Every structure is written in structure tokens, then in C-alpha cells.
Amino acid sequence: MSTPTLGIIANPVSARDIRRVVAHAGNLQISERVNIVIRVLQAARAAGVQRVLLMPDRSGIRALLDRHLKRGDTELPELELLDMEPTSTVEDTFAATRLLQRAGVAAIIVLGGDGTHRAVVRELVAGADATLSALPIAGLSTGTNNAFPEMREPTITGLAAGLYAMGRLDAGEALLPNKLIEVSILNGAGAPRRDIAIVDAVVTQDRTVGARALWKPQSLAAAYFAFAEPEAIGLSSIGGLLQPVGRRDPGGLSVQLATDARHALLHLNAPIAPGLVRPVAVASWQRMVADEPQAVSAEAGSVALDGERELTFDPGERVTMTLREDAFHTLDVKRCMAAAARDGLLTTRIPNP
Structure with missing residues (x-):
């Protein structure tokens, strides 16, 4: 029998985009990221996990962890670095996800x-088969605009993930299905370009990717949301303040934005980044139905996926947005811990003398 194993992908450079400058937001230092990883490891070990695979990096997480491990902490599981050469780009996350899939980890903490x-989800979906598609992620928020990952104490996430990895929680109760937006760009020659967004895909009139991070509403043409909650920060707040759609609700939401006051139905003051509440001109909005592509009307521009411009398209190319339901799984930490309390998973009975 293989040893129950967890995977950890800790991005050392999340929350370093331009929005941190223009929005006066905080910046999570490497030392605090290491503290988060250590708390996750300690909690996972308390739940019984003895082995964890970690993505290596060049930014200091590995070095500070090594320093801690040399102190002889006996409350940590065995920690192994994935066999890969870090490049300090998103390719590290792609490669680490693939390696964790192949290693057969029970879950990936991100x-x-x-x-x-x-x-992570893009790689899971791209490489999914009947076995891999059920590999869940448990998210911890360390970025700028965090609509998807939870703001939660890492110790609790580590406990929940550890209990699940040890087989003490049933997948039907511990895991939740999630939606995503699939972006397709077809130019009539060859296979279409495809990508995904797990929160929002936003079309802008900008023809270049530039600094990637999107924080100015003036160039927005349309937005497509897998979910949109009114308390969210970021571009998904536009949909959340118009017509909220929950993570577990069926369907999504598409919003057409106006380029001038004559075509605007209303102006919405939306918190598009920490500290930045900006007016957004809205022309119309409608629900998205799963598996029904919606054509993008803009003739050319770029597409921002979860807040960062990733794709450009030219005149003559056809862009569609499609909502996919039950696309990937996340660990429901709250429900996991409720089950742990109900079933006494963290309780040891003291025998009568």
C-alpha cells in the first residue's frame, strides 16, 4: 500500500503584480509564506500524513524551510522536493501539478x-482522465485579488487535507465540484486556441498583454463569470453587485460593458482591486447556461483570465465563452471539519481505569 501523500504548490511571487502598487495593498513576505507552509505541514502530520511533496523555488521558500528542518522539528511529515528545475515562471506551477498527478497525491494544497x-486547475483539466479528474485542490489565499481561494487559517486547511489524505473522510462529503469558463479562439486555420478561467474571463479592447494585471475599467468590453459574489474583490465584483451567482449555483453570468455614456444602462461602483472602487459602465447582462457557447462581439482585443491578460485576438478570429459545470474538485474544508467533529476523528477516548 502506498503512503498517503499530499502535494503543496506555494507560489513565491503571488501578490507582486502592479495592483499592489496602484492599490496600496499589502505584500506577503517569503518568511510568512514559509510560516504558512510549516503550519500546513504540522497540521497534516497531526492528522496522520507522513509524506508531503513540495514544488521547489528560487525565491527563498525552499531555503527557509531547509533552515527550519535542520532544527529537527519532529512534528513535520517527511518533506520531498519535486524533481524539477524551477524557472520562476508559471511553468513551475504547470510542471509541479503534472508531477503531483503522476505521484498519486491525495490532494494539492495551493x-x-x-x-x-x-x-493548477488548467493543468488538472488538461491532463484529466477518469482517475485524475477527481484530484482535489485546497486553496489558501496569498494573492492580490482573491475571489477563488479562501481566507482561512492554514492549520485548519492542513487538518482537513490530512484527514482526507488518510482516507478518514468520504469523497462524497469532503469534495465539491466547481465551475469554470472555457475560452476558445478560432481563426479558421487549424485547431482553436483554448484556455480557462476559474472565476472570470474579461474581454478588453487592449491589443497587447502588457503588464498582464488588469485594473483599469475604461477598456473593458465584456465579462463572463463562473461565479460572482457581492462581497468579492476584483473584476468578479462587477457581476456580484449586478446579479450574484454563487459557486454552487447552476449557471454563470455574462455582462456587456459600454464604451460610452450613450450605451450605458447604468454605472456601477465596483471594488476592482484592494482600495480601488471605480465606476464601470454596464450595457446589459444575462445568465450563462452550462455548455452553451456565447460569442464575443468585440472584433479584436485581449482576454484577461482571472484578472491577468493572457490571450489576444485579431479581426477575423471568433472568440466564444462557455460555462462548464462539475469541471474540477476542491476540498470543502468547512464540511470536512464538521464531519471530523461529528465522527470524532480528532478525538481519543481515555479508557476507564
């Missing part, structure tokens, strides 16, 4: 923002 989680 430290990062929406972009990091999207990168």
Missing part, C-alpha cells in the same frame, strides 16, 4: 492568488 489556482 498557496497563491486566483492566477496560481487557475494554473
Whole structure:
């Protein structure tokens, strides 16, 4: 029998985009990221996990962890670095996800923002088969605009993931299905370009990717949301303040944005980044039905996936957005811990003398 194993992908450079400058948001230092990883490891070990695979990096997480491990902490599981050469790009996340899949980990704990989680999910979906498609992620928020990962104490996430990895929680109760937006760009010659967003895919009139991070509403043409919650920060707040759609609700939401006041139905003050509440001109909005592609009307521009511009398209190319339901799984930490309390999974009975 193989040893129950968890995977950890900790992005050392999440929350370093331009929004941190223009929005006066905080910046999570490497030392605090290491502290988060250590708390996850300690909790996973308390739940019984003896082996964890970690993505290596060049930014200091590995070095500080090594320093801690040399102190002889006996409350940590065996920690192994994945056999890969880090490049300090998103390719590290893609490669680490593939390696964790092949290693047969029970779950992947992700430290990062929406972009990091999207990168993990993109690789899971791309490589999914009947076995791999059920591999869940447990997200911890360390990015700028965090609509997808939870703001939760890492110790609790580590406990929940550890109990699941040890087989003490049933998948039907511990896991939740999630939606995503599939982006397709077809130019009539060859296979279409495809990508995904786990929160929002936003079309802009910008013809270049530039600094990637999207924080100015003036160039927005349309937005497509897998879910949109009114308390969210980021571009998904546009949909959340118009017509909220929950993570577990069927369907999504598409919003057409106006380029001038004559075509605007209303102006919405949306918190598009920490500290930035900006007016957005809205022309119309409608629900998205699963598996029904919606054509993008803009003739050319770029597509931002979960807040970062990733794709460009030219005149003559056809862009469609399609909502996919039950696309990947996440660990429901709250429900996991409720089951642990109900079934006494963290309780040891003291025998009568």
C-alpha cells in the first residue's frame, strides 16, 4: 500500500503584480509564506500524513524551510522536493501539478492568488482522465485579488487535507465540484486556441498583454463569470453587485460593458482591486447556461483570465465563452471539519481505569 501523500504548490511571487502598487495593498513576505507552509505541514502530520511533496523555488521558500528542518522539528511529515528545475515562471506551477498527478497525491494544497489556482486547475483539466479528474485542490489565499481561494487559517486547511489524505473522510462529503469558463479562439486555420478561467474571463479592447494585471475599467468590453459574489474583490465584483451567482449555483453570468455614456444602462461602483472602487459602465447582462457557447462581439482585443491578460485576438478570429459545470474538485474544508467533529476523528477516548 502506498503512503498517503499530499502535494503543496506555494507560489513565491503571488501578490507582486502592479495592483499592489496602484492599490496600496499589502505584500506577503517569503518568511510568512514559509510560516504558512510549516503550519500546513504540522497540521497534516497531526492528522496522520507522513509524506508531503513540495514544488521547489528560487525565491527563498525552499531555503527557509531547509533552515527550519535542520532544527529537527519532529512534528513535520517527511518533506520531498519535486524533481524539477524551477524557472520562476508559471511553468513551475504547470510542471509541479503534472508531477503531483503522476505521484498519486491525495490532494494539492495551493498557496497563491486566483492566477496560481487557475494554473493548477488548467493543468488538472488538461491532463484529466477518469482517475485524475477527481484530484482535489485546497486553496489558501496569498494573492492580490482573491475571489477563488479562501481566507482561512492554514492549520485548519492542513487538518482537513490530512484527514482526507488518510482516507478518514468520504469523497462524497469532503469534495465539491466547481465551475469554470472555457475560452476558445478560432481563426479558421487549424485547431482553436483554448484556455480557462476559474472565476472570470474579461474581454478588453487592449491589443497587447502588457503588464498582464488588469485594473483599469475604461477598456473593458465584456465579462463572463463562473461565479460572482457581492462581497468579492476584483473584476468578479462587477457581476456580484449586478446579479450574484454563487459557486454552487447552476449557471454563470455574462455582462456587456459600454464604451460610452450613450450605451450605458447604468454605472456601477465596483471594488476592482484592494482600495480601488471605480465606476464601470454596464450595457446589459444575462445568465450563462452550462455548455452553451456565447460569442464575443468585440472584433479584436485581449482576454484577461482571472484578472491577468493572457490571450489576444485579431479581426477575423471568433472568440466564444462557455460555462462548464462539475469541471474540477476542491476540498470543502468547512464540511470536512464538521464531519471530523461529528465522527470524532480528532478525538481519543481515555479508557476507564
